Amino acid sequence: xxxxxxxxxxxxxxxxxxxxxxxxxxxxxxxxxxxxxxxxxxxxxxxxxxxxxxxxxxxxxxxxxxxxxxxxxxxxxxxxxxxxxxxxxxxxxxxxxxxxxxxxxxxxxxxxxxxxxxxxxxxxxxxxxxxxxxxxxxxxxxxxxxxxxxxxxxxxxxx
Amino acid sequence: xxxxxxxxxxxxxxxxxxxxxxxxxxxxxxxxxxxxxxxxxxxxxxxxxxxxxxxxxxxxxxxxxxxxxxxxxxxxxxxxxxxxxxxxxxxxxxxxxxxxxxxxxxxxxxxxxxxxx
Numbered sequence: 001x002x003x004x005x006x007x008x009x010x011x012x013x014x015x016x017x018x019x020x021x022x023x024x025x026x027x028x029x030x031x032x033x034x035x036x037x038x039x040x041x042x043x044x045x046x047x048x049x050x051x052x053x054x055x056x057x058x059x060x061x062x063x064x065x066x067x068x069x070x071x072x073x074x075x076x077x078x079x080x081x082x083x084x085x086x087x088x089x090x091x092x093x094x095x096x097x098x099x100x101x102x103x104x105x106x107x108x109x110x111x112x113x114x115x116x117x118x119x120x121x122x123x124x125x126x127x128x129x130x131x132x133x134x135x136x137x138x139x140x141x142x143x144x145x146x147x148x149x150x151x152x153x154x155x156x157x158x159x
Numbered sequence: 160x161x162x163x164x165x166x167x168x169x170x171x172x173x174x175x176x177x178x179x180x181x182x183x184x185x186x187x188x189x190x191x192x193x194x195x196x197x198x199x200x201x202x203x204x205x206x207x208x209x210x211x212x213x214x215x216x217x218x219x220x221x222x223x224x225x226x227x228x229x230x231x232x233x234x235x236x237x238x239x240x241x242x243x244x245x246x247x248x249x250x251x252x253x254x255x256x257x258x259x260x261x262x263x264x265x266x267x268x269x270x271x272x273x274x275x276x
């Protein structure tokens with residue numbers, strides 16, 4: 001058997017069966033009060049938001065918020081990769097996700113080494129070209145070329 | 160808790176506006192009881208001032224307890240004028256009524272009411 005409880009119109013507390021008084025105003029509005037305390041304060045036209053023991057006050061002053069915050073935190077769950085995104089197909093995403101951290105690190109280091117070697121090679125080429133230019137004695141026109149060649153070389157190793 | 164001398168508001172369109180209780184059955188009258196009253200204020204209608212009529216109490220400021228433990232109370236003392244048979248004199252009931260009238264066989268008054276609590 002489930003008990004149906006109502007809430008006090010003034011204090012917001014639960015009213016069990018057999019408790020409480022229903023007051024019907026001339027305009028037809030119904031006011032359910034838990035006790036004479038609530039009813040009296042209502043008749044004195046006190047505002048429940050100003051009384052520290054009412055639920056309205058507690059909500060306004062953000063008491064009991066920890067329980068609510070905890071509930072919200074639990075809801076953050078990591079979503080599984082189910083759709084492909086622009087720039088990476090589903091297989092690529094899944095492969096990257098299932099990759100082990102050691103494997104990822106190793107592949108990263110390998111890529112870095114490759115870039116460094118290419119940069120070194122480009123530098124060496126640049127030096128050779130400079131020497132050739134000096135030997136031929138071309139001057140300004142050749143100066144621009146090595147720079148361009150070096151830049152192009154470095155850029156080509158990008159991801 | 161209506162006694163001799165209580166002024167009640169009449170919530171139907173019989174013509175009477177305010178009525179004074181002159182006789183109750185027993186010491187006090189509550190929702191559902193029929194009382195004898197004298198019309199104190201009336202407008203043009205079926206009853207006129209000074210007339211002695213019967214009325215059924217429909218709203219009381221004093222709380223009324225029910226068998227399920229709930230308690231109900233209103234903002235004013237009100238009644239609806241009825242004849243000897245218990246049928247309303249007016250044709251409309253403008254205020255509120257409660258389910259207590261069902262036990263007193265006041266079905267016509269219940270059916271005319273806009274809101275039943």
